[in-house]
Amino acid sequence: MTPGSFFDRSELTRHLWSFRKEFLWVGFFSMIANLLLLTPTLYMLQLYDRVLKGRSELTLIVVTLLMVLFYAIMVVAEWLRSRLLVRGGVKMDEAMNAIVFNASFAKNLKRAGANPAEAIGDLTVIRQFLTGNGIFAFFDTPWTPIYIAVIFLLHPFLGWISMLFCVIQLVVAWSSHKTTVDDIERASKAGGESNAWFSSKLRNIEPVHAMGMSGSLRQRWLDLHERSLAENGHAQHKQQRQQAISKFIRYTMQSLTLGAGALMVIDGKMTIGGMIAANVLMSRALQPLDLLIVAWKPFIQARDAFFRLERLFSDFPELAAKPSRLAPQGDVRIDSLVATAPGRAEPILQGLDASFAAGTVTAIIGPSGSGKSTLARCLVGAWPDASGGVLYDEEPIQSWNSEELGSHIGYLPQDIELFEGTIAENISRFGEADPARVIEAAERTGIHEAILRFPNGYNSQIGESGALLSGGQRQRVGLARAMYGNPSVLVLDEPNSNLDDAGERALSQAVGQLKQSGKTVFLITHRHNILSVADRILALRDGRIEHFGPREGVLDVMRAQDAARNGNGHASANQNGQGKQNGQ
Numbered sequence: 206m207t208p209g210s211f212f213d214r215s216e217l218t219r220h221l222w223s224f225r226k227e228f229l230w231v232g233f234f235s236m237i238a239n240l241l242l243l244t245p246t247l248y249m250l251q252l253y254d255r256v257l258k259g260r261s262e263l264t265l266i267v268v269t270l271l272m273v274l275f276y277a278i279m280v281v282a283e284w285l286r287s288r289l290l291v292r293g294g295v296k297m298d299e300a301m302n303a304i305v306f307n308a309s310f311a312k313n314l315k316r317a318g319a320n321p322a323e324a325i326g327d328l329t330v331i332r333q334f335l336t337g338n339g340i341f342a343f344f345d346t347p348w349t350p351i352y353i354a355v356i357f358l359l360h361p362f363l364g365w366i367s368m369l370f371c372v373i374q375l376v377v378a379w380s381s382h383k384t385t386v387d388d389i390e391r392a393s394k395a396g397g398e399s400n401a402w403f404s405s406k407l408r409n410i411e412p413v414h415a416m417g418m419s420g421s422l423r424q425r426w427l428d429l430h431e432r433s434l435a436e437n438g439h440a441q442h443k444q445q446r447q448q449a450i451s452k453f454i455r456y457t458m459q460s461l462t463l464g465a466g467a468l469m470v471i472d473g474k475m476t477i478g479g480m481i482a483a484n485v486l487m488s489r490a491l492q493p494l495d496l497l498i499v500a501w502k503p504f505i506q507a508r509d510a511f512f513r514l515e516r517l518f519s520d521f522p523e524l525a526a527k528p529s530r531l532a533p534q535g536d537v538r539i540d541s542l543v544a545t546a547p548g549r550a551e552p553i554l555q556g557l558d559a560s561f562a563a564g565t566v567t568a569i570i571g572p573s574g575s576g577k578s579t580l581a582r583c584l585v586g587a588w589p590d591a592s593g594g595v596l597y598d599e600e601p602i603q604s605w606n607s608e609e610l611g612s613h614i615g616y617l618p619q620d621i622e623l624f625e626g627t628i629a630e631n632i633s634r635f636g637e638a639d640p641a642r643v644i645e646a647a648e649r650t651g652i653h654e655a656i657l658r659f660p661n662g663y664n665s666q667i668g669e670s671g672a673l674l675s676g677g678q679r680q681r682v683g684l685a686r687a688m689y690g691n692p693s694v695l696v697l698d699e700p701n702s703n704l705d706d707a708g709e710r711a712l713s714q715a716v717g718q719l720k721q722s723g724k725t726v727f728l729i730t731h732r733h734n735i736l737s738v739a740d741r742i743l744a745l746r747d748g749r750i751e752h753f754g755p756r757e758g759v760l761d762v763m764r765a766q767d768a769a770r771n772g773n774g775h776a777s778a779n780q781n782g783q784g785k786q787n788g789q
């Protein structure tokens with residue numbers, strides 16, 4: 206069998222198609238389970254119409270044994286179909302999770318504002334739908350007509366009544382679902398918003414406490430919470446009213462079937478056994494319809510999740526692995542680099558050109574908001590929405606295998622961004638830790654001794670985002686992570702912002718060693734004492750290069766400009782050297 210056009214339309218549908226065998230088996234077991242659901246009806250008919258009339262104990266034993274056997278087969282069939290679906294769901298998850306991870310990773314890198322865990326959540330929603338009870342409704346509902354057909358065999362009048370009742374049941378359940386679904390969704394959204402708001406404030410509890418903000422924040426939360434309570438109350442009220450109506454109609458229908466059967470018995474058109482059997486069959490026929498209505502919402506959620514994932518895969522397809530290359534030598538060039546943040550239209554960097562030879566240290570300076578961190582992100586390829594380019598060894602950064610290149614880059618972001626785990630795991634970038642290299646990196650940043658003083662040394666857990674470390678320790682662990690494995694290029698965004706004098710000395714020493722071993726280092730800083738280790742300075746202003754050249758030359762020009770701004774106009778840039786240089 207080849208996939209039909211629907212199953213051929215995307216990677217996701219092709220994966221679904223690969224589970225067709227499992228679905229066929231589930232259909233087969235559903236058929237057995239549903240046919241054997243007729244067991245109580247048949248048993249009852251045999252008891253009333255054969256055993257009791259004939260007063261035959263042997264018949265009773267035989268039909269009872271058959272009944273037990275049928276129930277056993279039915280239960281095994283139900284168990285097997287559940288097992289198949291659970292296994293299929295897990296297999297589907299396993300087949301898809303790496304692709305979902307990569308695609309959602311690529312999406313988050315491009316659009317920082319998007320819900321980061323949406324795609325993983327979507328995969329879970331689909332798996333839960335496929336392995337939950339809801340999907341059985343879709344396998345069981347087609348059997349409702351069979352039950353009704355058997356009722357028709359008992360008596361056509363009862364058959365018509367049961368058909369009518371099924372339609373009523375569907376209409377009632379559907380209208381009750383329709384009346385309540387929006388309110389339930391609003392209530393759950395309001396609850397989620399109120400909880401999310403509360404949790405986000407708990408994460409920043411210290412300033413809240415220190416600056417006495419809890420009263421006003423509590424008032425804001427109470428507003429949200431009260432809205433959530435009101436929405437919940439409203440939704441529950443509607444749900445209960447609908448449930449009462451449904452209950453009334455269901456009980457009435459059940460008894461009316463019995464009453465109609467009794468009428469048939471009085472008229473001599475049916476046996477008592479038939480009357481009771483029809484009643485049991487009626488409730489069997491209605492059961493999958495009930496389940497179908499309950500399963501409808503998860504089905505819609507799974508369908509939406511499915512389409513979202515399809516869109517994600519088509520927007521961020523798995524790219525063929527880029528060819529392996531030797532480690533970069535460390536020559537970096539930026540070529541007419543125009544870059545902006547994900548989701549922002551106006552460019553932040555406005556056409557930068559510069560080259561940085563291996564074995565040089567460049568300090569990137571400039572006022573707040575001038576684009577230093579943006580340049581750092583472009584240099585490490587974290588913000589790929591750039592035009593122009595960043596080239597490593599004269600090859601565009603996009604043409605490198607990003608995981609391979611990443612192992613040759615050391616990056617310390619401004620917010621440091623450590624991960625929950627041990628110190629050793631963080632330093633070794635959660636790869637296979639080489640203890641000697643972990644220690645070497647820690648020693649370079651001067652934190653080795655401090656780590657040894659922790660109760661579990663390098664195996665100490667650092668908590669979420671490194672919360673159990675001090676600001677300076679976090680920064681040094683982040684620096685050690687950047688230096689781990691001797692990368693060719695290091696981009697350190699404000700590496701000394703939390704360091705004490707000893708830390709700064711260790712950093713300067715480490716940068717000196719990196720330079721000597723031919724590494725290319727970028728230091729983004731507001732603090733001028735670290736500038737002494739830089740060979741060159743690149744000064745940014747409003748996303749453009751204001752100065753770029755040897756350290757002393759640029760510093761002289763800047764001093765002259767400062768002096769001119771402060772009224773000592775005689776110290777001009779021309780007297781003092783290079784002005785804007787080309788970075789040679």
Ligand SMILES: Nc1ncnc2c1ncn2[C@@H]1O[C@H](COP(=O)(O)OP(=O)(O)OP(=O)(O)O)[C@@H](O)[C@H]1O
Pocket residue numbers: 317546547549553571572573574575576577578579580619
């Ligand atoms: N994620 C983002 N989305 C939209 N705009 C951003 C984003 N990140 C930065 N910007 C904007 O880009 C500009 C440059 O920011 P950037 O962080 O690169 O500056 P910076 O020179 O590193 O500043 P600082 O010295 O304060 O860290 C700022 O105007 C900022 O508002």
